[in-house]
Amino acid sequence: AQSVTQLDSQVPVFEEAPVELRCNYSSSVSVYLFWYVQYPNQGLQLLLKYLSGSTLVKGINGFEAEFNKSQTSFHLRKPSVHISDTAEYFCAVSESGNTPLVFGKGTRLSVIA
Amino acid sequence: GAVVSQHPSRVICKSGTSVKIECRSLDFQATTMFWYRQFPKQSLMLMATSNEGSKATYEQGVEKDKFLINHASLTLSTLTVTSAHPEDSSFYICSARGTSGGGTDTQYFGPGTRLTVL
DSSP states (O other), rough: OOEEOOOOEEEEEEETOOOEEEEEEOOOOOOEEEEEOTTTOOOOEEEEOOOOOOOOOGGGGOOEEEEEEETTTEEEESOOOOGOOEEEEEEEESSSSOOOOOEEEEEEEEEOO | OOEEEEEEEEEEEEOOOOOEEEEESSOOOOOEEEEEEEEESSSEEEEEEEEEEEEEEEEEEETTTTEEEEEETTTTTEEEEEEEEOOOOOEEEEEEETTTTOOSSEEEOOOOOOEEEO
16 A cells, blocks of 8 residues: 655745755555645645656746655755745655555645745 | 636535535546545545546445445536535545546646535
8 A cells, every 4th residue: 555654744934945845655566756736725736746757857836856766755845935835735646557646644835934 | 737627616505405516627538537525734535536437436434325426428527415414514626637638647636615514
């Protein structure tokens, strides 16, 4: 069975500072990895995804993530955050094929002016 | 990118009534749709997976007779909460995974439906 761990439930950071949101997963097979962002009372928006190939994945809004197979991690980073980045961020994993996503518990990013 | 809509965005109903939520893929054909439930400040919990033309597969602990799912076409799935009670109040989110044109490896999420049962 797959599982996703987001170690930080809340991450406060000052505007224009860098941020890293951590995600670790466990799976016995190859996986697809995703980061989604959720703004209040809205659905989830895909930030980026890793399916195969280059381990450094660039997404929307200046975010990027790096797949590290040996550490089973897929941490999300942004070099300089904005107030508008304040939201809930979810890491998710699925096996190759038609399996559902398994989500982490989410990390609340709060950007402080 | 692929767009998924949900209707209604917000619904308030009396206890004992039934509520239907629609999920539509607007610009791609969704062979598989998923229904999730999200409680305040918590992650998404998968309720069921539906493939077009087939019966939905429910996750353990989800009552199939209470949460009726229909996936009658490649662009529409519905979730009906039957005889809703206050404990069914939650944020319901659907997602869709498409054919090759829409991306078979990525789920696209609807904006969610806030259900409040009085």
